Amino acid sequence: ILMPRKAEAMRAGTPKDAGAGSPEIEIRDLHKSFGDNQVLRGIDLEVDAGEVVCVIGPSGSGKSTLLRCVNLLEEPTSGKVFVGGTEVTDLDVDIDAVRRRIGMVFQQFNLFPHLTATENLTLPQRRVLGRGKAEAAETAARNLERVGLAAKADAYPAQLSGGQQQRVAIARALAMGPEVMLFDEPTSALDPELVGDVLAVMRRLAQEGMTMMVVTHEMSFAREVADRVVFMDGGVIVEQGPPAQVVGDPQHERTRHFLNRIL
Ligand code: ADP
Ligand code: MG
DSSP: OOOOHHHHHHHHOOOSSSOTTOOSEEEEEEEEEETTEEEEEEEEEEEOTTOEEEEEOOTTSSHHHHHHHHTTSSOOSEEEEEETTEETTSTTSOHHHHHHTEEEEOSSOOOOTTSOHHHHHHHHHHHHSOOOHHHHHHHHHHHHHHTTOGGGTTOOGGGSOHHHHHHHHHHHHHHTOOSEEEEESTTTTSOHHHHHHHHHHHHHHHHTTOEEEEEOSOHHHHHHHOSEEEEEETTEEEEEEOHHHHTTSOOSHHHHHHHHHHO
16 A cells, blocks of 8 residues: 655654754765765755655766765764764764664675575575574565565575666565665666666665655656756756656756756
């Protein structure tokens, strides 16, 4: 059963230490340099609970670095990031506790090849969350079902298509009970005929009210699923707004140039 997105999000994602109405993800004046290379040059972005934001932009524009700064896979050079009202860039914050609240799905699925689909889901629940066997197994089954792979519970990654492996990776992230999900080009490594099933799972997740940041080149997904599209170039947000505006009627030359090349 699909819940109305905002209502469900309010139920599911009430922040523990934030006032009502504060964004689920808040990025303030975020800068990130690698040596002399200024990759992020002042990013301000808010994502509300239940909102789906697609991030688009040319290769090298800083999209992956932005996502990686949100879950602290990269340490920002300056600026602040809040998730659910907690400043994750606070030096005193428990990084592991923060990461548990944020699911991330990469272009490469990174499943353990020697473990079945179920075991790929139960291992992190047991190791990271300390869940017991029965609860981890039950949660694994529920989340494999959620991505349409109940029948593949005992399959090893090599026995699955790329699209199925990516759906297992999504289920693995969901099994940890994240408040937000970050996707970094989740379909870019897939053969074209396998992309649709993965996007369908993401679309359902969006309809269920998950807060999502999605870096993608899939413009039909961005148009249909995103509440907001953010166009990045050169480490800044050039333009953002509803998909009909940013993708359908871009205001900036750089956005038009990018869209002309990929569409
Ligand atoms: P995008 O995802 O938009 O293609 P990235 O965020 O991956 O862009 O990369 C932006 C820039 O940051 C590139 O110039 C890349 O070489 C550089 N970069 C990314 N990660 C690192 C790193 N760990 N060390 C050094 N440079 C990096
Ligand atoms: Mg990238």
